[in-house]
Amino acid sequence: MPIFSLPMALFGLLSLPTLAGIYWLRNRYRKRTVSSLMLWHSVTPAKEGGTRVNRLQTPLLFLLELLVLLLLVLAATGPRMLISSSRLPVIVVLDDSFSMLAGGDESPRRAAIESIRRRLETGRYTMRFITAGDEARVISDDVTDPDEAEALLANWRCQSPRGSLPRGISLALEVGGEIARILLVTDHPPAENAAIGERVQWHAFGKSTSNIGFVGASRTTRKDDQMCLFEIVNFSDSPTTAELKLEWLVDGADPAPIGSPLKLKLRADEKRDLFIPVTPSIGTIRASLGDDALDTDNQVVLLRQEPRAVRVSLGLNDSQLTRHIQHVIRVIPGIEIVTTKADLLITDAEKLPTLNEHAATWTSQLISEDPTSAYIGPFVVDHAHPLTTGFSLEGLVWAAGNANEMSGGNHRSLLAAGNVTLLDVRMDDVERHHIRMRYRLDASTLHASNVWPVLFFNLVDWRRAHLPGVEHPNLRVGESVIINLTAGGKALSITQPDGQSREQPLAGRRLRIPAEQPGIASVKIVEDDSPFKSPEWQYAANLLDGNESNLRSAGAVEVGDWSNAKALRWSYQSVAWSMGLLAAVMLALHLMFMARRSSRTDGGGGVS
Amino acid sequence: MEKQYRTALEIGFMAGMRYALTAPRRVPAGVIGSHMGQRAGASLEFQEHRDYQPGDDLRRIDWSAYARTDKLTVKLFREEVNPHIDILLDTSASMALTETPKAEGALGLVAALTAAAGNSGFTHAVYQTRDGCEPVLNGNESPTVWDDLTFECQEPLEESLAKLPPAWRPRSVRMLISDLLFMGDPLLIAQQFAQGAAAVCFVQVLAREDTTPPHRGNVRLVDSETGELREVFVDAAMQKLYRDSLAAHQENWNRAALQVGASMRTFIAQDLMTDWDLAPLVEAAVLQVG
Structure with missing residues (x-):
């Protein structure tokens, strides 16, 4: 017994000699000289039996206390016994990828649920379920009832673009402890050389079959037209044909077909990229292929990519600078030159205008200073920032004031020549960014290089990425949608494609929300008492993954033998609770004897 | 000691x-000589006559009474108790x-x-x-x-x-x-x-x-x-x-x-x-x- 590795048990064990010592001290014979023994002749000597109950009182209490301590010590050692009749705890790891839905009513998911139900009906298992999708999640407590299990498995939707089985197994090992067995439910057999643990049983319910499906879809906006890109793959060893149908989804009306269905002839394993122009006025588009083994990848939904023009205001005094900047700004797409309510203000004023708290204007200030130094490098560039992406300053002259520091603190330096900062940025309290650029046009060559348009393109693109609304409304399930808010609020309400809504607290004005289900989800701000209606945004998520659409690797197999009868009959289980229970019974007996003893004491007489 | x-x-x-100390009920009150017993004894106070019985002190025989009655009679005096x-x-x-x-x-x-x-x-x-x-x-x-x-x-x-x-x-x-x-x-x-x-x-x-x-x-x-x-x-x-x-x-x-x-x-x-x-x-x- 590992007493010395269990401090509690060790301390408990030390109490045994302590108790014995207490009893020895208490029960040892005290010497007493009496006038005569004649009055004690009727009293039974201790060594000669007599009134059994009276004699046993103290030893019995001692034995009870000793027994209680021993039981507690045993309980502290965490005893386990081989118990045959108990249910075997099983953690079921459910492959949550969408390939589990292949086959419709005869899908691996349906077959797995039936199998789980049959196992539970034997009465030999308790099961807990974990879904293994992008993330592994525990979706239930221990279940023994087949009906209850089936109800819980309704939450197993198989809506993930991929199933991360190793993560699921790791979580199962963590949740199940040392005893539980792990049942892995999927649609494909393990890799040939994969090592499956002794406690893991791999049960695949898939069926190798051909499939055609979308593996990519996007919708882009150009000047006056929009383009849809579809990537379609024939996961088959033989050529096949498919029909691509486009529809315009309109709320409250039947879908309107867009053009005629497109007949596709696909070779074996061919991947076909289709660029299809659509009228910009068309809203949500649904593209679908014909029915086959897996319906999930036969359909994609694409929202219209709303044009997101950046309103730029130029507040420049230097005519040369104005000319160079206007020259660049004209060629950057998605820009609208404005004089008020600008998203981006480019200015060479020494002092920035005071901005209203509710204004969304970012500023880019070009600062011309004296005295000036011309820097040819080396330049230290923060390439991780979107503003400096693609910068190559080699061979350029950048002239600017030579003071080491610019006034004002809390700026992040993005570009510096030695210890002289040339470009920095600051974010204010309402998450607006303010860029400062030290630049002397007359002594520099930057404006004559290709870095100059790159710089302003980055500036506009960065600002565009932070315009209010959804940054990229079409994405894959599992990716995160980015939403920029114009103002704060209490929380964000998200309505999933299946109609379920949930709220999450707002933190900042740029939010990332994982796309959890395929379809169109909507998002809006829950405001406390705002009289204005909050804008509502939408994003479309599609299940797109070539590995999952390829069903040729699916198969039905059962690997692992933990479920044999021997393993079921005998399993180690903790019996510490029984020790505790027995100790409690002993304590109750102890109390009973003590009560009897007290009542006897109360009945004692005296000598008058 | x-x-x-x-x-x-x-x-x-x-x-x-x-x-x-309380004098016993059967003992007359008094100091030495005055504490008289209930039984016949050797004091000077006459108590009564009774017939002679073997074992009686011969000195107590009332010879005068014997002369008159031809019966051996003893004189009993009250016992004197210390x-x-x-x-x-x-x-x-x-x-x-x-x-x-x-x-x-x-x-x-x-x-x-x-x-x-x-x-x-x-x-x-x-x-x-x-x-x-x-x-x-x-x-x-x-x-x-x-x-x-x-x-x-x-x-x-x-x-x-x-x-x-x-x-x-x-x-x-x-x-x-x-x-x-x-x-x-x-x-x-x-x-x-x-x-x-x-x-x-x-x-x-x-x-x-x-x-x-x-x-x-x-x-x-x-x-x-x-x-x-x-x-x-x-x-x-x-x-x-x-x-x-x-x-x-x-x-x-x-x-x-x-x-x-x-x-x-x-x-x-x-x-x-x-x-x-x-x-x-x-x-x-x-x-x-x-």
Whole structure:
């Protein structure tokens, strides 16, 4: 017994000699000289039996206390016994990828649920379920009832673009402890050389079959037209044909077909990229292929990519600078030159205008200073920032004031020549960014290089990425949608494609929300008492993954033998609770004897 | 004699000065010569005539009456009694129980009784049990001069009385000072005391430890006289049994005393030595407040 590795048990064990010592001290014979023994002749000597109950009182209490301590010590050692009749705890790891839905009513998911139900009906298992999708999640407590299990498995939707089985197994090992067995439910057999643990049983319910499906879809906006890109793959060893149908989804009306269905002839394993122009006025588009083994990848939904023009205001005094900047700004797409309510203000004023708290204007200030130094490098560039992406300053002259520091603190330096900062940025309290650029046009060559348009393109693109609304409304399930808010609020309400809504607290004005289900989800701000209606945004998520659409690797197999009868009959289980229970019974007996003893004491007489 | 014994004698004697020994009901009041017995005796006061019976003192034959009536007649005179108290002190080892003032209490009580006797004009004699019953050295005198008193007697009181009884004075008041914790028939001892006595009183002196059984637990009992060992487990039931046994023993003595016209009283040494209140003996009409 590992007493010395269990401090509690060790301390408990030390109490045994302590108790014995207490009893020895208490029960040892005290010497007493009496006038005569004649009055004690009727009293039974201790060594000669007599009134059994009276004699046993103290030893019995001692034995009870000793027994209680021993039981507690045993309980502290965490005893386990081989118990045959108990249910075997099983953690079921459910492959949550969408390939589990292949086959419709005869899908691996349906077959797995039936199998789980049959196992539970034997009465030999308790099961807990974990879904293994992008993330592994525990979706239930221990279940023994087949009906209850089936109800819980309704939450197993198989809506993930991929199933991360190793993560699921790791979580199962963590949740199940040392005893539980792990049942892995999927649609494909393990890799040939994969090592499956002794406690893991791999049960695949898939069926190798051909499939055609979308593996990519996007919708882009150009000047006056929009383009849809579809990537379609024939996961088959033989050529096949498919029909691509486009529809315009309109709320409250039947879908309107867009053009005629497109007949596709696909070779074996061919991947076909289709660029299809659509009228910009068309809203949500649904593209679908014909029915086959897996319906999930036969359909994609694409929202219209709303044009997101950046309103730029130029507040420049230097005519040369104005000319160079206007020259660049004209060629950057998605820009609208404005004089008020600008998203981006480019200015060479020494002092920035005071901005209203509710204004969304970012500023880019070009600062011309004296005295000036011309820097040819080396330049230290923060390439991780979107503003400096693609910068190559080699061979350029950048002239600017030579003071080491610019006034004002809390700026992040993005570009510096030695210890002289040339470009920095600051974010204010309402998450607006303010860029400062030290630049002397007359002594520099930057404006004559290709870095100059790159710089302003980055500036506009960065600002565009932070315009209010959804940054990229079409994405894959599992990716995160980015939403920029114009103002704060209490929380964000998200309505999933299946109609379920949930709220999450707002933190900042740029939010990332994982796309959890395929379809169109909507998002809006829950405001406390705002009289204005909050804008509502939408994003479309599609299940797109070539590995999952390829069903040729699916198969039905059962690997692992933990479920044999021997393993079921005998399993180690903790019996510490029984020790505790027995100790409690002993304590109750102890109390009973003590009560009897007290009542006897109360009945004692005296000598008058 | 140990110092504490002498101190107890002095204190007891002082306490006894508050009391006077009550003259027995069968003894006429008066000092020496005036205490007349109920029986015929050797005093000058004529009581009556009666027929001669063999064994009568020939000196008492009334020869004048014989001449007149030709019958042997004896003249009976009232017996002249000297008031006297005989006290037998049990000096067995149990009377000097370890760590108790039992011996001091008994000695003080004896001294008080002699003081009370003196107040009533009684002479006294004090005996102790020691290989029979032998007089205490200077026992007829004031307790302050008593000597050679030890509590070491190993033989039972009954045996001491049988071996060498005290030289009882006829018609004396007799008292036994003892813890009475010995085997034997109380009635036999009581009868022995009562024979020829004017009054008898048994005074039981116990220590608090004699009346209170030991606390719970295992106890090794040692007999103070024989040294015999006995190991017992004491619990509430045992304590009650002990108290019942003591009460029964005291009842036996009380009954025996009543049968011989004697009285019996019990003192707890510790209580007695607190204020030397002899009220129980006053209630028993042995003493009266002087």
